[in-house]
Amino acid sequence: MKDHETLTTEAGAPVTDNQHSQTAGPNGPLLLQDHHLIEKLARFNRERIPERVVHAVGTGAYGHFVVTNPDVPKWTKTKMFAAVGKQTDAFVRFSTVAGSKGAPDSVRDPRGFAVKFYTEDGNWDLAGNNTPIFFIRDGIKFPDFIHSQKYDPHTNRQEPDNVWDFFSHSPEATHMFTWLFGDRGQPASLRQMDGFGSHTFQWVNAAGERFWVKFHFKTDQGIRCNTHEEAARVAGADPQALHRELHDAITRGERPSWTLKVQVMPVAEAAGYRFNPFDVTKVWPYSDYPLIEVGKLVLDRMPDNYFAEVEQSAFDPAAFVPGVGPSPDPMLQARLFAYGDAHRYRLGINSTRLPVNSPKGVPGGARNYGRDGAMRFDDNGGSNANYEPNSRGGPQQTNAAYDLTYDVTGSVGPRGLVPHRDDDDFVQAGMLYRVMTAAERDRLVASIAGSLSQVTRPDVIERSIGYFRKADAEYGERVAAAIAAARG
Numbered sequence: 001m002k003d004h005e006t007l008t009t010e011a012g013a014p015v016t017d018n019q020h021s022q023t024a025g026p027n028g029p030l031l032l033q034d035h036h037l038i039e040k041l042a043r044f045n046r047e048r049i050p051e052r053v054v055h056a057v058g059t060g061a062y063g064h065f066v067v068t069n070p071d072v073p074k075w076t077k078t079k080m081f082a083a084v085g086k087q088t089d090a091f092v093r094f095s096t097v098a099g100s101k102g103a104p105d106s107v108r109d110p111r112g113f114a115v116k117f118y119t120e121d122g123n124w125d126l127a128g129n130n131t132p133i134f135f136i137r138d139g140i141k142f143p144d145f146i147h148s149q150k151y152d153p154h155t156n157r158q159e160p161d162n163v164w165d166f167f168s169h170s171p172e173a174t175h176m177f178t179w180l181f182g183d184r185g186q187p188a189s190l191r192q193m194d195g196f197g198s199h200t201f202q203w204v205n206a207a208g209e210r211f212w213v214k215f216h217f218k219t220d221q222g223i224r225c226n227t228h229e230e231a232a233r234v235a236g237a238d239p240q241a242l243h244r245e246l247h248d249a250i251t252r253g254e255r256p257s258w259t260l261k262v263q264v265m266p267v268a269e270a271a272g273y274r275f276n277p278f279d280v281t282k283v284w285p286y287s288d289y290p291l292i293e294v295g296k297l298v299l300d301r302m303p304d305n306y307f308a309e310v311e312q313s314a315f316d317p318a319a320f321v322p323g324v325g326p327s328p329d330p331m332l333q334a335r336l337f338a339y340g341d342a343h344r345y346r347l348g349i350n351s352t353r354l355p356v357n358s359p360k361g362v363p364g365g366a367r368n369y370g371r372d373g374a375m376r377f378d379d380n381g382g383s384n385a386n387y388e389p390n391s392r393g394g395p396q397q398t399n400a401a402y403d404l405t406y407d408v409t410g411s412v413g414p415r416g417l418v419p420h421r422d423d424d425d426f427v428q429a430g431m432l433y434r435v436m437t438a439a440e441r442d443r444l445v446a447s448i449a450g451s452l453s454q455v456t457r458p459d460v461i462e463r464s465i466g467y468f469r470k471a472d473a474e475y476g477e478r479v480a481a482a483i484a485a486a487r488g
Contacts, residue, residue, distance in 0.1 A: 009035065009036055009039060010039055010043070015036055016414070017414035018036070018140065018141075018144075019138065019140070019141065019414075019416070020138055020140065020330075020414040020415050020416045021034055021037045021138055021139060021140045021330050021333070021334065021414060022034035022037065022412060022413055022414050022415075023328070023330065023412070023413075023414075023415055024408045024410075024412060025408045025409045025410030025411065025412070026409070026410050026415065026418045027276070027278060027328050027408075027417060027418050028328055028408035028409075028410070029326075029328050029333055029408065030139075030330060030333040030334060031412060033412075034140075034414070036140070037139070037140045037334065038337065040140060040143050041139065041142070041143065041334060041337060041338040041341070042341055043143075044142070044143040044146070044338070045338060045341050045342040045345050045346075046345050050346060051100065051101045052342070052346065053146070053342065054097050054098070054146055055093075055095035055096070055097055055112045055114075056095070056096075056099065056100050056101050056103075057095055057096045057099045057100075057101065057102075057103050057104075057105050058093050058094060058095030058096075058105075058112065058310060059093070059094055059095075059105070059190065059242070059243040059246055059247065059310060060091060060092060060093040060094070060303060060309065060310040060313060061091070061092055061246065061250055061299040061300075061301065061302055061303070062089070062090070062091050062092075062299065062300070062301040062302075062303065063089075063090050063091075063092065063255075063297065063298045063299035063300050063301065064087050064088060064089050064090055064297075064298055064300070065080065065087070065088045065090050065117060065260070065295055065296065065297050065298075066085060066086070066087045066088075066295055066296050066298070067080070067081055067082075067083060067084050067085060067086045067087075067294065067295040068084060068293060068294070068295045068296060069084070069292070069293055069294050069295065070083070070084045071292075072294055072295075073205065073206070074205060075203045075205055075209075075211050075213070075262075075264055076203035076204065076205055076211075076213075076323040076324060077204065077205050077206040077322060077323040078119070078121075078124075078203075078321055078322065078323030078324050079119060079120055079121055079321075079322075079323070080117060080119045080120075080124075080321075081294065081295075081323075088117050088118065088119055088361065089117075089118040089360070089361060090115055090116060090117050090118065090297060091115075091116045091118075091309075091313065091356060092113070092114065092115050092116075092297070092299060093112065093114045093116075093310060093313050093315065094111055094112060094113060094114075094190045094242075094246070095111065095112035095114075096109040096110075096111060096112075097109050097110050097111075097112065097129075097149070098146075098149045098150060098158070100151075102239065103239070104234075104235035104236075104239040104240075104241075105239065105240055105241065105242045105243055106186065106188075106226065106231050106234045106235045106239075106241050106242055107186070107231060107235055108180065108181070108185045108186050108228075108231065108447070109180075109185070110129050110130060110131050110180065110185075111129060111130040111187060111190070111193060112127070112128075112129055112130075113128050113129055113130050113193075113195030113196065113217065114126070114127040114128065114315040115127075115128075115195070115217075115297065116313070116315060116356075116357075117321075117361075118359065118360045118361035119321050119361045120361050120362060120363075121321040121322055121361075121362070122319070122321050122359045122361070122362055122366075123319050123321075123357070123359045123361070124319060124320060124321045124324065125315040125316050125317060125319040126197050126215060126317075127315040127316070127317045127335070127339065128195055128196050128197040128198045128199075128215065129195070129196060129198050130184070130187065130193045130194060130195055130196065131176065131179055131180075131184075131196060131198065132196040132198060132214070132216070132283050133175055133176050133179065133198065133280060133281055133282065133283060133428075134176055134198055134280045134281060134331060135170070135172075135173040135176045135177070135281070136170060136172060136173065136281070136331065137172055137279050137280055137281050137329075137330060137331055137416070137417060138330045138331060138334070138416065139330060139331050139333065139334020139335060139338065140334065141170070142331075142334065142338070144166065145166060145170075147162075148162045148163055148165065148166035149162075149163060160451050160452070160454040160455050161454075161455050161456055161457065161460070163451070164451070164452055164455045164460050164461070164464050165455075165457065165460050167464055167467075168459075168460045168463035168464045168467075169463075171425040171426070171467050171470075172281045172425045173281070174425055174426055174429040174467045174468065174470075174471055175281050175282070175425070175426075175428045175429040175432065175471075176281065177429075177448070178429045178432050178433060178444065178468075178471065178475075179432065181444055181447040181448045181451070182432075182436065182440060182443070182444045182447075183225040183227075183440055183443060183444075184223070184225055185225075185447070186225055186226045186227070186228070186230075186231040187224070187225055187226070187242070188224040188225055188226045188230070188234075188242075189221070189224050189242065189245050189246070190242050190243075190245070190246045191219065191221045191245070191246060191249060191256035192219055192221045192222055192223055192224035193219060193223065193224075194216065194217060194218055194219055194223070194258070195216075195217035195258060196214075196215065196216055196217065197214060197215030197216075198280055199214075199280055199317075199327065199329045199331065199332040200212050200213070200214055200277050200278050200280075200327040200329050200332075201213050201214070201215070201324060201325065201326065201327055201332075202324065202325045202326060202327050202404050202406070203264070203323060203324055204323060204324075204325070204403045204404055205323075208403055210267045210403075210404075210405070210406070211264050211265060211266055211267060212264075212265040212266075212267060212270055212277055212327060213262050213263065213264050213265070213324075214262065214263040214284060214289075215260065215261075215262055216260070216261045216262065216263070216291060217258040217259070217260055217261075217297060218258060218259045218260075218261055218291075219256075219257075219258050220256070220257045220258060220259060220296075221256055221257075227443065228443070228446070228447055228450070247302055250299060250300065250301065250302050251302060255298050255299065255300045256298075256299050257296050257297060257298045257299070258296070258297045259293055259295075259296055259297075260293070260294045260295050260296070260297055261291040261292060261293050261294060262291070262292050262294055263284050263286075263289040263290070263291060263292070264289065264292060265277060265284070265289055267406070273288075273420060274288075274420055274421045274422040274423075275420050275422055275423055275428075276417045276418065276419065276420045276423055277327075278327050278328050278329040278330070278417060279329070279417050279423070280329055280331045280332070281425070281428075282423070282428055283428060285431075303356075308354075308355070308356065309355070309356045310356075312347060312351070312354050312356060312357070313356045313357060314339075314343040314346075314347055314351050314352070314354075314357050315339065316339045316340040316343065317332065317335045317336055317339055318335075318336040318337075318339070318340055319340075320404075322400075324404075325404030326404070327406070328406065328408075330417065348373065348374045348375050349370075349373035349374065350373050350374070350375055350376050350377070352366070353366070353376075353377070353378060367395040368395065369381075369385075369386050369387060369388055369394070369395075371386045425467070425470075426467065426470040426471040427471075429467075429468075429471035429472075430470075430471035430472040430475065433471060433472045433475045434472060441475075441478075445475075445478045445479055445482050446482060448468070448479050448482075449479055449482030449483045449485075449486050450486065452464055452465075452479070452483055453482075453483045453486035453487050461483065465479055465480045465483070
C-alpha cells in the first residue's frame with residue numbers, strides 16, 4: 001500500500017482537518033472564514049448540471065397546513081401557528097437521494113421530505129428527510145459521503161466497495177445505516193412514510209423565550225414498506241412507481257395527510273442533556289421529550305406542469321421566518337450555505353421569483369433591491385432605486401431586535417461536537433436494533449449482508465462488522481455470519 005499523499009485545497013495548500021468544520025467555540029456555529037468548507041461545498045454544488053447533485057428523482061404536490069394545538073404560541077411567535085384552524089398553503093417535494101434522473105424511485109435510499117410553507121412573513125423551507133437522523137454530523141464530510149454513494153468515476157456505477165469503505169471510516173453512520181437497511185429504507189408509498197426536519201431548530205416566542213425543537217411529520221395513512229424482493233420487482237416494472245401512486249391517489253380525490261408533531265427542549269436543558277442535542281446522527285428519545293401535536297399537513301393538488309413546479313422547485317434550509325431559526329448543528333449550518341448556493345447555480349439567481357418558489361403568502365411578494373441576472377422575467381424593479389438607504393420610498397429594514405440567539409464561547413478552529421454523557425456512535429443504533437421485531441431484524445441483517453458481502457477489501461468488511469458489534473453484540477455476529485454464508 002502506498003503512503004498517503006497530503007490533501008490540499010484547490011490552490012494546493014495543505015488541509016489540516018477534513019473531518020470538522022471551523023466553529024466559533026465548542027458547539028458554536030460555523031464560520032465563513034473556513035475556506036476549505038466553503039470551497040468543498042461550492043465546488044460540489046457545481047459538479048452536476050442541470051439536474052440536482054442529490055435528490056434528482058422526485059415528485060411534488062400542493063396542499064395546506066392547518067393548526068390543531070392552541071398552545072404552540074407558548075413556544076414560537078411564528079404567525080402560521082398563531083391560532084387553531086389557521087391555514088397556510090404549502091408545497092411538498094419527495095425525492096430519493098443518490099439516483100440520477102430516470103433512476104427508479106422505489107430503491108433503498110433515504111427519501112427527501114421537503115416542505116415549503118407560504119407564510120404571510122415569507123417562505124419557510126423545512127427541507128428534511130424521511131429519517132430522523134443522518135449519516136454524518138458535519139457538513140464538511142458531505143461531498144465525500146455523496147461521492148461514495150454516487151457512480152464510481154472509473155466503473156460508472158454505484159460500488160459497494162466505495163459505500164462501505166466510507167462507512168468503515170465513519171462510525172457515526174452506524175445508526176443511519178441500521179435505519180436505511182431496515183424496512184423503512186424502502187417505502188412502498190410516499191403517502192405511507194413519515195417525514196422529519198431531522199436537525200434541531202430553534203423556536204422563540206413573543207416574550208423572547210427560546211426553545212430547541214425537532215419536527216416530525218407522522219403519516220395518517222400508516223407506514224408501508226417493500227421487502228427487498230418487492231422493491232426490485234417494482235423498480236423493474238415501473239421506475240416511477242412511487243410517483244405514479246401519489247399522482248393517481250391525489251387525482252382520484254384522495255388527500256394524504258401527516259400530523260406534525262414536535263419535541264420541545266428548553267434552551268437551558270441542552271447543556272446537561274445526555275446526548276448532544278445538535279448531533280444529527282442522534283435522536284431525542286420520546287421518553288425524554290414526548291411528541292406534541294401541532295397540526296395537519298394535507299396534500300390535495302398535483303402540479304399542472306412537472307418541470308415548472310417540481311423540477312424548478314428550490315428548498316433552502318436558510319429560508320426562515322420570524323419565530324424559527326437555526327441551531328449550531330454543524331450539518332445544518334453547512335446546509336444553510338450549500339442549498340441556496342446550489343439553486344443559484346442550477347436554476348439561476350432569479351429562481352426565487354419562479355412561481356413555485358415565490359413568497360405567495362406575502363402581500364405584494366418579495367420586496368428588495370435584487371436586480372438583473374439571467375432569465376429576469378418581470379419588470380426588474382422598473383424605475384425604482386436599486387440601492388438602500390434611499391430617499392425614494394424604497395423598502396427599509398424593520399429594526400426589530402434579532403432574537404434567535406445562542407451563546408458561543410471558546411477559540412475559533414476546526415473541531416467536532418462536544419460529547420455529552422451518553423454520546424457514542426453506537427448506542428442509539430443498538431437501541432434501534434433491539435426495538436425491531438424478529439422479522440425486521442432478519443430483513444435488516446439480510447440487507448446489510450447482501451450489500452457488504454460484495455465488498456472486495458477484508459479490512460473494510462471487518463471494520464464495518466465491528467461497528468455493528470459495538471451497537472449490539474448479536475447484531476454484529478448475525479451480520480458476520482450472514483456475510484460468511486454469502487461469500488461461501
